[in-house]
Amino acid sequence: MKRIIYKLSLAAVLISMIVTSCTKDFEEINTNPNNSPEALPQQLLPPALISTMGYLQLRNRNFNNELMQVTVDASDAEGKVFRYDFRSNWADYLYNGLYSELTNIKDVYKNAHEKDSMTYKGISLICQSWMYSILSDTYGDVPYSQSNLAKEQGIFEPVFDSQKEIYLDIFEKLEEANTILSSGAPTLVMTSADPIYAGNPALWRKFGNSLYLRLLLRVAHKSDVSAEVIAKIQDMLGASASKYPLINSVAESAVLKWTGEGALVSPLMSVRAQDYSSPAIAEFFIKNLVSWNDPRIDIPTWGGGTANRWRIAPSQGAYVGVPSGYAPGENPVKRSYFYSTTSALTLMNDAMTGLIFPYAEIRFIKAELMVKGIITGNAGTEYLNGVNAGIQYWLPAWPTANTTTYLTDADIQWDDAYTEEQKMAMVHLQKYYALFLVDMQQWFEYRRTGLPVLPKGAGLRNGGVMPARMTYPVYVQSTNPTNYKLAVAAQGPDVISTQVWWQKP
Template identity: 35%
Template sequence: MKKLKLIYGAILAALLGACTSGFEQTNTNPNLISEISPGALLNEIIYNQTSNNLRNHYFVNCELMQVQLPYPKYYGGVQRYEILESTGASQWNSSYKWLKNIREMILASEQANANNYKAIGLTLKAWIYSNLTDNFGSVPFSEASQSESGILQPKYDSQEAIYTQILADLEEANQLYDHNVTMVYGTDILFGNDSRLWQKFTNSLRLRLLLRISGVDSSVYQRMVDIINDPANAPIMENLEESAVLQITGVTPNLSPWSRALDFSNQHAVGKFFIDILNELEDPRRPVYVTPAKDLDNNPVGYEGIPSGYDEQSFDYSPSYMNNEQVVAPMIAPIMSFSEVAFIKAELAQKGYLASSAEELYQQGIDAALELWTGETAPDGYFEKPLAQYDGTLERIILHKYLGLYFTDYQQWSEYRRTGFPKLPTTESMLNEGVLPSRLMYPSDQQTYNPQHYKAALEVMGGDDINFKAWWDVD
């Protein structure tokens, strides 16, 4: 299993049949659809936003977090903390495009009294907006996606206000699910119309976002414990098979986000920081992620990376490049994996909020992260290695959470900003005085199309400042 086991047998059958019927018909301009059903746009939203997130994970998150870097490229780039107005434009534009469709989906669900679809819509809305506000700061929210009501220049809402509402939306979504009602508007490509799995994703996402703001509101720890201790009313992911992982089949239109797989690997070397950790662990994910390095005589020399923001213009080896088999369908695109849930619970236990064993939860997170990519849990002796042993610290939990969040949108960067871990090396070639950026810049078109609210947001930050910290970033 190159990726997550094909755990949803019935789902995959649907992907080749009933599922794609609705997907193909709606993978067009939604303005051409005369009447939108609650599920008409669901697969479009899931596929397109997940695909966009994966590409931005690779080209933004992975460069900032020293997972991969363009090589050879001696000057500039995200790996050297060069953040431009264009860096986050793809994330911004895709998010607001599909948020507009989510709004239509929620309205259609309300009109049809289709509560399961409304719950899903609220969950997807929270998922997309959390990434937007985490990465940009204040963004259009309460007035966004309402051009039909004449709001063409929506105000920018604060991060605190956005988090307050999306967490309330997720709580409402949890209460809306009705497992006695069949989802009849096509077959969704994420959970195959299993409302129980959707509900577990909703509540697992609540845990992610509550933990995200725990530095500014310690009361959320009790809210998290209440969720974990109430599986009857607020179920969460309990195993890898329940993960929110999009299976990209390669069957049109469910295609790899990389139209040319070579673009994933050509001139993209693995970061030294990332691969050195995996080397110390003798981690079985290495051959899945990267290719072997070679010396100047073309002999294999194991797995070797290039320092992010490297100062040298040449090296005495050819580094390990990213393995493009990862983006050849069938492939996976994680949205939220069970391993993340296990690491969240491990952190709660480490901090004394859960009576469960932090070490057992930590190891559970590692096992799930390994199995996601290799099909197997940790090999014999893995947890005996010094870097795999649980040492009672948050730093050790976050190090392995960092590894486990590979391929998951911007979550590695967000967790670094929340905790300060893992500790990343710097070089003199890095810009921004070697300080990891705290946010992306607003796309340039905001100055033209929404100047009043754009300027108001900049006044709070003292400019479009990449060092302005997120509301929840108190590290």
């Protein structure tokens, strides 16, 4: 018995020694000194950008394009977007998606070390500004200053900041990003960790400033900020132009290219082929292109192997669209549609559909500012260059000299004798086509300007008025009731007809 007790005691001592040995300095021994305990910016940025573009491109396809008469998802069913009629659950997808990715984009900033990752900080600020601007332009007042702080600060019911406050803070973020990216600090941005500009801080800086200009123009008419905003625009495009470089060529456009390699597969490939080709091309969208003999669709006049880059299917040798907003029961016949064959080049697998900010937009912004007398210059030249850039994005081999002929033949050339209203209509009709596939910018610009002039069908709901916003997701009413009610009290009823701040007189 004594021998058994002795053996058990010895075993207990040995086990104790082993356990002590295993747990002593466990964290130090089992931590790889070559790895960071936090996700690194280069690990966070690519998937966040790819996922964000997925949300934006799919909502562009089935929401923006339906509202803005690019396509018509023809049906007499309830809740058809092309009739300005959509259910409240449409709000969830974009809201949930962008806020979830904002956590990762903010972590890019937080986890970038001051001494060697300043470029990542600048990139994060630009991406935050881009994503928050889309959220605010879609919904109006949204969580901003307290958003995405549940883990860090335990804020599960964030306040809704006013759109004015959001815009003003975005301007500060973009100023900071411009300063950071012009500082000459070490970049250390891996080429493979940046699917937009391959780690080039100069190009990110140009994108940030171009975004800044887009958003400044969006609120330049608001009397409570117009003086400051217009002065800033004039400074950016005048005395301080060298301090605020902008996207300056088609090649510098902000694009997430869907190479088809690894994770870089277009989100449009997730749509079933029969569903992708199901919506008809809208009459407004295709009729202009046909009347202009536009090279972006298959018009033999211009020739070349890259014709019909937008891959629109003809019907009996012609391009024919469906009138948007038609009344239930009219049932127009579907003719042209976007090809969905994935074995050949279509918009489903085209690398260039991940468009975030086209160079053409800069030229059209300048044209508008010149027409309004906010800056000096030749608006006709900017208009010409904008049209040219819009075509060359899709047809890189398109000769610039062809654009003058194209505009003249289509009878859409610039005339300085036109009224301001006529000039604005010309600029924004061409800008509409330049913004094709760019998240919901066509919709935002229409809400700002009322242009281009869209035909109104007899079947439109919402009093025939373009929806001014998406409603908040329904679940927000129960998960954040106090701040939801405060937001509604400040902004107006949570309906699609309530205008956001920059739309209100």
